[in-house]
Amino acid sequence: MNPILFYTFGGLAVVTALLMVTRQNPIASALWLVVNFFAFAALFALLSAHFIAVIQILLYAGAIMVLFIFVIMLLNLREEEIKPRQLQFSGLLGGGLVIYLIVLLVLGLLKIPAAPFEASTEGFGYVAPVGRLLFTKYLIPFELTSVLLLVAIVGSVVMGKRKL
């Protein structure tokens, strides 16, 4: 893995994540998240997980965020005036989470001289090996996920119908 590329895209991911959280305008916020997904896709590609990288762009940047932005535009949200009490609560929650993450990171760094990773084999991260794993070793989680998605679809149809 090329360290220059890694630090470039890693830095981009961090910066865009910060920008996403700090923007007042919801559309700008959503767009920085899209850029963040790109940085992530690049990191996946550097780890030679090509399939995941493409799927990251296709699903997250191309489909899910488009729906988010679509909804924001439809509701025509303005720059929100956040209520003081909400701000306090969210600050508390965010602070707690940050502390938790820092503890996790430190614990992880202390444990780092673990066994080195195996060298990735030829064709690692391509479509065919990922598909083979999905349909053999991880078949049950894969099928359960599809059931979960079906439940979500049925739920949204029911909710949509009730309003009509």
Place this chain on the structure above:
Amino acid sequence: MTDGILAAVKTFAIFFVVINIVPVLIWMERKVAAYIQDRRGPNRAAILGIRLGGMIHSLNDVIKLFTKEDILPPHVNKPMYLAAPMIAMFVATITMAVIPFADPMTIGGKKFLLQIADLDAGLLYVFAVSSLGIYGVLLAGWAANNKFALLGGLRASAQMISYEISLGLAVVGIFLLAGSLKLSDIVAQQGSDLWMWNIIRQPVAFFIFLAALFAETNRLPFDLPEGEAEIVAGYHVEYSSMKFALFFMAEYAHIIVGSCIITTLFFGGWHIPFISADWMRANADLLLKINWAGFALVSILGGGYIAKWFRKGKYGDLRDFEPLVIGVPGILTGVGLLGLFVLFGDQVHLTGLWKGIFIAGLQVSVFLAKALFFCFFFIWVRWTLPRFRYDQLMRLGWKGMLPLALVNILVTGWVVLFGGHHT
């Protein structure tokens, strides 16, 4: 290092080709529209009396768009307003990166791909990039701060999301048959046998894909995002000068890319029906002679046909000589080629590098010919069918094409499983 330079050259070449087909397509659009509506089309703009059948109009357009005042309306969201046309054009052109234009050439024992990147997830890359195209339209609609633009942007995004699903599902059948997502594998699997092309083996997928592609490119009969009668011009209503031109070019670039993808997926890519790449390599000299003589003959006949239009005193000015200016060089070129063919035709033997270049050139031309036919098809449909109503569009997408695509996957899966078609 050389790989990087090669990739840069290829990227530039492909971008250059796309950018230069755009004005040709605009000319084609105007001419085809005119002939479908029984009129002559653009025929006024001229350089020294030469009109090239109206093609000079495209040049005039470029100069007009470059020199127009670039207005930045005061009420827009500036960064997004500026980013939207760039995204639109960028997304439309980078899809070309994975399209194979010809068989890989072998130069000095090294394989030379005629495509920028042969990605393992090739077709997924195409979908991933084309799904980003929504951002250009959506941001343009929102940043303009104009209710017509916003409506156009919303319509575009709803439409593109709906049709992307059918677009993606339609090609799953092709994945099943080819056993790969690589575009070069899909082309190789179709081969030069016409009956193995996916248009024959996956006709349902082809029609779903075609209809969804029209919706993706926002072309008639699905051009509701810019429905002039209802919402002025839709998402690009606030844009002027080159920023508008970028949207305009992106639309045509989308058509070119879409045609290339249809050609690759369903029409055998660069294959010539019934003439395999191996046969071409073995009989390169014969093919060169056929092409040489054929080109000479076409030049003479075409030049003669154009020169026949010459009438003295038809207009009474320089325009009289236009057929001669185009026709006579055509005839002369043809005669010259024919003469060279008679003199040197027997002595020419293609070897090594030249043979590879000749065959690759032939394959690229075949590919571009197929792609240009589909570009024409896009224009043909635009001037033939009326616009859909919005609810009809959504009903067709969700209740018609989506179930059909699912049934197609099921049937193809059965055939592959029980028919032993799997390669």
